[in-house]
Amino acid sequence: MAHNRFGLIISFFVLGVTACSGPIRPEGDWRMNQVKGRIVFVSDWNGKEEIFDMDTDGRGLRRLTTTKGGTGSWQPALSPEGTRIAFASDREGNSEIYVMSADGQAVERLTHTPDKEKTPAWSPDGKQIAFISQSGDERKIFSLRVMGFDGSNVRCLLQYTDRYVARPDWSPDGTKLVFSAGKKDDDDEWKWDIYVLDISSGTVRQVTRDSKVYYQACWSPDGTRFVFDSTHSDNWDIYVMDVDGSNVQRLTHYDGVDARPVWSPLGTSIAFHSHRDAGHSEIYVMDADGANMRRLTNSEEYAVHPDW
Numbered sequence: 269m270a271h272n273r274f275g276l277i278i279s280f281f282v283l284g285v286t287a288c289s290g291p292i293r294p295e296g297d298w299r300m301n302q303v304k305g306r307i308v309f310v311s312d313w314n315g316k317e318e319i320f321d322m323d324t325d326g327r328g329l330r331r332l333t334t335t336k337g338g339t340g341s342w343q344p345a346l347s348p349e350g351t352r353i354a355f356a357s358d359r360e361g362n363s364e365i366y367v368m369s370a371d372g373q374a375v376e377r378l379t380h381t382p383d384k385e386k387t388p389a390w391s392p393d394g395k396q397i398a399f400i401s402q403s404g405d406e407r408k409i410f411s412l413r414v415m416g417f418d419g420s421n422v423r424c425l426l427q428y429t430d431r432y433v434a435r436p437d438w439s440p441d442g443t444k445l446v447f448s449a450g451k452k453d454d455d456d457e458w459k460w461d462i463y464v465l466d467i468s469s470g471t472v473r474q475v476t477r478d479s480k481v482y483y484q485a486c487w488s489p490d491g492t493r494f495v496f497d498s499t500h501s502d503n504w505d506i507y508v509m510d511v512d513g514s515n516v517q518r519l520t521h522y523d524g525v526d527a528r529p530v531w532s533p534l535g536t537s538i539a540f541h542s543h544r545d546a547g548h549s550e551i552y553v554m555d556a557d558g559a560n561m562r563r564l565t566n567s568e569e570y571a572v573h574p575d576w
Contacts, residue, residue, distance in 0.1 A: 306370070307539060307576040308332070308344040308353060309551050312569035316340035319355055321370070324532075324553070324576065326564035332372030335359045343387055346370070346575050347394045347417075354378075354388035354397055365399050367417070378419030383411075387435055390417075392442045398425075400433065412436065412445070412465070425467065434460070435484045435528075440491045443467055446475075448483045448496070462496060464511070475513040484528050487511075489535040495519075497527040497540075506540055506558075519558030525549075530575055531556075539564075539574040 306328075308321045317340030319333045333341040338358035345354045354367045360377070363384040368375040379385045383403040390397055394417060401411045409429055415422040431451035438445055444467060450460030462475040462482045475494075476482040485496040488508075495508050501518060504525040509516040520526040524543040531538055536556055541549040545563060549570045554561040565571040 306346075306350070307551070307553075307564070307574050308346055309541075309565070309571055309574045310340075310342045310344065311565070311567050311571045317342045319344045319353065319372075320571075322564065324537075324564075326551075326562075330372070332368070333357075337361065341366075343573060344575055345388050345390055345397075347390050348392055349394060352394075352417075354390060356386050356388065356399075365397065365419075367397075376419075378415065379422075389436050389438060389445075391438050392440055398436050398438065398445060400436070412447075414467075426465065426470065426472075432460075435486075437486050439464075439487050440489055446485045446487055446494060448485055450481070450483075462494065462513075475511070477513075486530050488531050489533060495529040495531060495538055497529060506538065508556075519554065520561075526552075528573055532576060539576060541572045541574065 305324060306321045307324055308319060310317050311320055313331060316335050318331055318335060319341050320329060320331050322329045335341045335357060337360060341355050341357040341359065343356045351370050352367055353370055354365060356363055357366055363386055364377055365379045365385045365388050366375055366377050383401045386400045388397050388399045396414050397417060398414050401413050403409050409427055411427045412425045413422055414425060431449050434448040436445045436447045445465045446462065448460050448462050450458055453459050458481065460481045460483050461477065462485045464473045464475060481499040483497050485494040487494060493508050493510055495506065497504055498507050500507060500516065503523060504527055505518055505522065506520045506526050506529045507516055507518050522542065522544045526540055526542045529538050529540040537553050538556055539551060539553045542552050543549055549572045550563055550567060551565040551571045551574050552561055552563050
């Protein structure tokens, strides 16, 4: 399995941000995610990465994709109303963004460029999808873009050239995007921080600023907190903090890897993947305060990248 896929790693420049179009102003009635009774995730099937879903208690497992070409399908993102899934795949030779119905049918390709498109994220009203586009060979250029839910009206928000970025996620009111960005320091060690992009103005605010790694942030449904994975305590664990970077709280305590957290639609639970029991990644769910942890999957190879 390619490590970029479940780390969701791509590059873009944060300091000295370059805008590639005019500001994008959200339209329509923005609302918090509705309750959805399924969790989507990625696991191995016949040597390929495929998308599955299951009930929130781990029952009712279904395989949604069968990818004939390429290495698979990954990075699934459920639409706010729970009827569609956006995802990335190289099934036609290049990493592109696709959408399908929640039962795995009616697959449509949304992007058609020579660039590599990754990490789709639905806007709260389901009208737009944010994603990352990678272009260039020796000198790579990475763009944060937005398009309509049907692939129309693709617009570039920002371009980056000197660092990596992970997992854009929308604020509940649709006015901002949170992301993690990092690069190697002078000691050849990776340093990541969490940033927030204001979509209207194009300004970027840095949220975290110490020597630890802050990675893969996700906005809480009420807009007040981020959940993220971090080495804040010298190990990969799940944390929450207020959106201004204050009140950091550690939720998991495991010597291995706990990563890629995502809130439940009402903000009462958090799903993530962990190595804690099986020696490879499985999907877990816990209460928003870290209590009542339970394992949902029992895969032969791995289960990663939950979303609901």
